[in-house]
Amino acid sequence: MTQTEPRAADLFTAERLALARRAAAAAGLDALLVTPGADLRYLTGYHALATERLTCLVVPAEGDPFLVVPALEKPAAQASPAGNLGIEITGFGETDDAYRLIARRLPPNTRLFAVDNHMWAEKLLAFQAALPGAQPGLAGDVLSVLRMRKSPAEVAALRRAGAAIDRVHRRIGEWLRPGRTEREVARDVAAAILDAGHATADFVIVGSGPNGASPHHEVSDRVIRAGDPVVVDIGGTTPDGYCSDSTRTYAVGEPPAAFRELYDVLLRAQTAQTEAVRPGVTAEELDAVGRDLITAAGYGEHFVHRTGHGIGMETHEEPYIVAGSTRPLAAGMAFSVEPGIYLPGTFGARVEDIVICTEDGGERLNLTGRDLVVLPG
Incomplete structure (x- = not known):
């Protein structure tokens, strides 16, 4: 590997997650919810497959980030650069409600969460149902500044x-x-x-x-x-x-x-x-x-x-x-x-x-x- 060829460890660092958490807090958000796409890959290095099953990185404004994935995809997530970031990777079973799993781990007073700009509509609606009273926003408003x-x-x-x-x-x-x-x-x-x-x-x-x-x-x-x-x-x-x-x-x-x-x-x-x-x-x-x-x-x-x-x-x-x-x-x-x-x-x-x-x-x-x-x- 030459000096011009970056290693995954150089590209996908825990500092990115720390910056995202601080940016969320500064924007008055309670949490960022990031599903498969460029934002998830940027923050974790995990090039996840977008399917009807939920894969979601949760970045609370206060507390540690964690990654929720289908149990059958947990080995792939752990083998990706995300596995070297020191974050919890949680797998869920086929009959589990991943949206409520995430909602239970967020603070009970969660009022404003932001989702990645390309989240599927069905997933956003499921999060709104799991977080009644909380308002969604766009994570791109804070993440684009980091990625720029x-x-x-x-x-x-x-x-x-x-x-x-x-x-x-x-x-x-x-x-x-x-x-x-x-x-x-x-x-x-x-x-x-x-x-x-x-x-x-x-x-x-x-x-x-x-x-x-x-x-x-x-x-x-x-x-x-x-x-x-x-x-x-x-x-x-x-x-x-x-x-x-x-x-x-x-x-x-x-x-x-x-x-x-x-x-x-x-x-x-x-x-x-x-x-x-x-x-x-x-x-x-x-x-x-x-x-x-x-x-x-x-x-x-x-x-x-x-x-x-x-x-x-x-x-x-x-x-x-x-x-x-x-x-x-x-x-x-x-x-x-x-x-x-x-x-x-x-x-x-x-x-x-x-x-x-x-x-x-x-x-x-x-x-x-x-x-x-x-x-x-």
Whole structure:
């Protein structure tokens, strides 16, 4: 294991739970109730399966946290990083009421509890029934603040994820060529994402020609043609739970002159934005750096989305780099910088890097070239 490869013990620490408990108390909450998803994995390292059976981390504002799991899944929970955190892991039987089990262990005067933002509705309703008189809130309001600023171990994990997705982009020329469909290319790219070290291939966008003008186009059976610009946006999750996300735009043969003009504007904007990252700059100010350049070149109405999103244990999380957000950037924040220009029915382009805000600037985690790559047509 190299120094850049984080160990589970470095990523998933008891300090995270202590910070969550203090944040809950400061927010006036009696407890956080966290079911399977990114928040549970962030706090414990346990990548639990979300099923009709309840798995729930309980973080009281006062007292020790504990993890409640189906008895048949207790060995898996104990084998996960959660088993090394010194917390109680309680299993319950098939005929037990796990919600009332948790309710009985909370203080009798519990009045306000917060659930993770992605808790299933049926589970929230069951907690409300078990805690009559108590009001639910969203745990994301406190946990997102903790997750937004990455530790050195998390930065190392994201750096590793970025290097893995870069390896895939460097191979795009193996698969992207005229005569193949977007779907065929995407199938090869998805396999390469796994080969590069990801545990899952989370998304593959291959938008050729006019499909590149749809920012969230995925794939279709359109046959790629000589001269097509192609937007390739890909990402996955690594075994330690951290995500990658990077977009490059390619041309299969020489593209139209109008596309080169558009791409030159886009690249200047994205470069200016990545270079503008530093503590104290607000999210909306960073968005404006690229948006103003694109607007001045006459493409403003064709930049139709925000500049970026935070990334960590989810591909999209806080902070969001968007107009209207006065949140100042701070060291440890990780987010995408991905302006795009899209001409409906014609073509589009996007360039995306993950950037870490450092103490005195920004660090790009995606290091493949940003110049337009023209592949054989």
